[in-house]
Amino acid sequence: MFSSSKSYKLSFTFSLCFQKVPLLASRAFSSSARQLRNKVPEFQKIFQEDNGLPVHIKGGTFDVLLYRATMTLTLGGTCYSVYWLLFASMPQRKA
Structure with a gap:
């Protein structure tokens, strides 16, 4: 189905996405507000x-x-x- 290099790239991409999503979500819904003038x-x-x-x-x-x-x-x-x-x-x- 996939060669080993494609499989590795695909799994690396998925793991990278799943690592970044919680980080981005926590930044978007943080409790600190932007300081406006x-x-x-x-x-x-x-x-x-x-x-x-x-x-x-x-x-x-x-x-x-x-x-x-x-x-x-x-x-x-x-x-x-x-x-x-x-x-x-x-x-x-x-x-």
């Missing part, structure tokens, strides 16, 4: 400065685009709903 004071300075902008668009370009997309979808959906309410309230035509 606290960005809260920076964001507090950005959002509390008085520059005349509403708080929901002080975050920058992405916040402005997200706000405009949300308003567009909201107004479009409202107009679409009103159209179908008016359409449904009209009497049906007799054919």
Whole structure:
């Protein structure tokens, strides 16, 4: 079936995999958390400065685009709903 060198390579590969899997799993689920820099004071300075902008668009370009997309979808959906309410309230035509 297998030659002796192939069998050795195959068994070596399997043993290597089975040795590494528990090590990798223990690293992935370790109890120590990654230390992240606290960005809260920076964001507090950005959002509390008085520059005349509403708080929901002080975050920058992405916040402005997200706000405009949300308003567009909201107004479009409202107009679409009103159209179908008016359409449904009209009497049906007799054919």
